[in-house]
Amino acid sequence: MNKKSGTKSLFSTLIGKKMLMGLTGLFLITFLVVHCGINALIFFNDGGELFNKGAEFMGTNLLIRTMEIVLFLGIIAHIVDALLLTLSNNKTRIVKYAHQKPNANSKWYSRWMGLLGTLILMFLIIHLKHFWVISRFTDHIAHSELDKLPGQETMFAEMKEIFENPMVVLLYVAAMVSLAYHLMHGFQSAFQTMGWNHPKYTPAIKKIGFWFSIIIPFVFALMPIALHLGIIK
Amino acid sequence: MKFNLKIWRQKNAQAAGKMVDYTIENINADMSFLEMMDVLNEQLIRKGDEPVAFDHDCREGICGMCSMHINGRPHGPLRGTTTCQLYMRNFTDGETIFIEPFRANSFPIIRDLVVDRSAFDRIMQVGGFVSVNTGQVQDANNIPVNKADADLAMDAASCIGCGACVAACKNASASLFVSAKISQYALLPQGRIEAQERVLAMVNQMDEEGFGSCTNTGACEAECPKGISLTNIARMNREYYVASIS
Numbered sequence A: 001m002n003k004k005s006g007t008k009s010l011f012s013t014l015i016g017k018k019m020l021m022g023l024t025g026l027f028l029i030t031f032l033v034v035h036c037g038i039n040a041l042i043f044f045n046d047g048g049e050l051f052n053k054g055a056e057f058m059g060t061n062l063l064i065r066t067m068e069i070v071l072f073l074g075i076i077a078h079i080v081d082a083l084l085l086t087l088s089n090n091k092t093r094i095v096k097y098a099h100q101k102p103n104a105n106s107k108w109y110s111r112w113m114g115l116l117g118t119l120i121l122m123f124l125i126i127h128l129k130h131f132w133v134i135s136r137f138t139d140h141i142a143h144s145e146l147d148k149l150p151g152q153e154t155m156f157a158e159m160k161e162i163f164e165n166p167m168v169v170l171l172y173v174a175a176m177v178s179l180a181y182h183l184m185h186g187f188q189s190a191f192q193t194m195g196w197n198h199p200k201y202t203p204a205i206k207k208i209g210f211w212f213s214i215i216i217p218f219v220f221a222l223m224p225i226a227l228h229l230g231i232i233k
Numbered sequence B: 001m002k003f004n005l006k007i008w009r010q011k012n013a014q015a016a017g018k019m020v021d022y023t024i025e026n027i028n029a030d031m032s033f034l035e036m037m038d039v040l041n042e043q044l045i046r047k048g049d050e051p052v053a054f055d056h057d058c059r060e061g062i063c064g065m066c067s068m069h070i071n072g073r074p075h076g077p078l079r080g081t082t083t084c085q086l087y088m089r090n091f092t093d094g095e096t097i098f099i100e101p102f103r104a105n106s107f108p109i110i111r112d113l114v115v116d117r118s119a120f121d122r123i124m125q126v127g128g129f130v131s132v133n134t135g136q137v138q139d140a141n142n143i144p145v146n147k148a149d150a151d152l153a154m155d156a157a158s159c160i161g162c163g164a165c166v167a168a169c170k171n172a173s174a175s176l177f178v179s180a181k182i183s184q185y186a187l188l189p190q191g192r193i194e195a196q197e198r199v200l201a202m203v204n205q206m207d208e209e210g211f212g213s214c215t216n217t218g219a220c221e222a223e224c225p226k227g228i229s230l231t232n233i234a235r236m237n238r239e240y241y242v243a244s245i246s
């Protein structure tokens, strides 16, 4: 058998590209946990006091700010890799079937990861514009109600204002539905891609993945709804 | 039984093909799908038309030749069956049946329903074997193999190379086939010796042949007539990562 000569490097094969997809996907999942945890501080319903502290910590802590850069690199890698894989996969069957029953052998959301991801990406752009841009690139956001200057607002107040618009609430909820389906396939898929398949643990991973992809997007979606309806003041 | 058939007809690899309608009557419910095709072809020949070309060999579900995409699924509506093991009683009288070739750029059409699956052979040629210096036959049990691994290797080795996994996959990925072939050796001590070269070479060739990547939709496993498991794909990935960084 030929020695290793002539074989490509890890990330130039399709399996290598999928490995990057799995790694970045899992990394984004850990980010979701942190993000969801901090934001859920609004559910203490204390006028946003705890939440504003959390937001300040996230905006000033050095480790978090470093991770923010890693996060952006991770998202970009995930998106670029997704684009490369999807484009190459779309070219493997030029002549299509006249009649096909894909639902007989696979789940629709496992086949539409690219579309679900694109919906998430569109949401991300709007979402970053809503919160990240004003908090990092303007001095519109005050750290707390006490030290706010004229014309400034706290993150919590800003959030309440943005979610007054029912269309924005709808957009956020729809995006969370896309995220739920993306994760419903993606969570367990990433483990399989990484080769972490085991007769004992895989059923547990699938169960955890299922509940994760329902609970996290659900808690996220509750936030704009609760703020809009004034349940959280 | 009576059926309306819509069959892909294509003269050769270059010609444009199209779906053509046929009606067939007096089909016995206990005929296999291929026997029904034989009856159709006899009728076509008697009329002076070209018979429909299709692949088949063993007609007992072990060779993997009978590639047909029937009513939207490789090998038709039943799980775990090849086309030759599919019977007309699994269809309803008067039903319209779509019959197409397995579709993938890597499986070019030769004629009608016959596709060229030599891409699989080329993948096997770069690593689907164990190099043996011939000599005396070894004593049985000289190399101990534990029962669980032997079973998994046997399961993987039951792949018949039919290509249904590629035909079903939205990406026309050959991951299930290649991973079965890699696993059947990787699980046994005899195969471990060349395991790293094997996985690198076969994964490389799989890309060269133009098959897509794996999105883990599971369509391959669901359509595989031999029930080859997705766990083989995870094993291939593991083997591949380790081999490419070591």
Ligand code: HEM
Binding pocket: A018, A021, A022, A023, A024, A025, A026, A028, A029, A032, A078, A079, A082, A083, A085, A086, A113, A114, A115, A116, A117, A118, A120, A121, A182, A183, A185, A186, A187, A189, A190, A191, A193, A194, B213, B214, B215, B216
């Ligand atoms: C917070 C946001 C996101 C998370 C947590 C996430 C998570 C994941 C995970 C865990 C996977 C499975 C990886 C694997 O199968 O090994 C995945 C796959 C995928 N993601 Fe994302 N993703 C996110 C955003 C996006 C975005 C913005 C896009 C595209 C614009 C995208 C496109 C894809 C595609 C196309 C796949 C499937 C690739 C394939 O298997 O062929 N994702 N994602």
Ligand code: SF4
Binding pocket: B064, B158, B159, B160, B161, B162, B163, B164, B165, B166, B176, B177, B180, B220, B223, B224, B225, B226, B227, B228
């Ligand atoms: S893995 Fe299954 S579907 Fe794929 S070639 Fe082997 S037997 Fe056929």
Ligand code: FES
Binding pocket: B055, B056, B057, B058, B059, B060, B061, B062, B063, B064, B065, B066, B082, B083, B084, B085
């Ligand atoms: S003809 Fe051999 S498997 Fe069907």
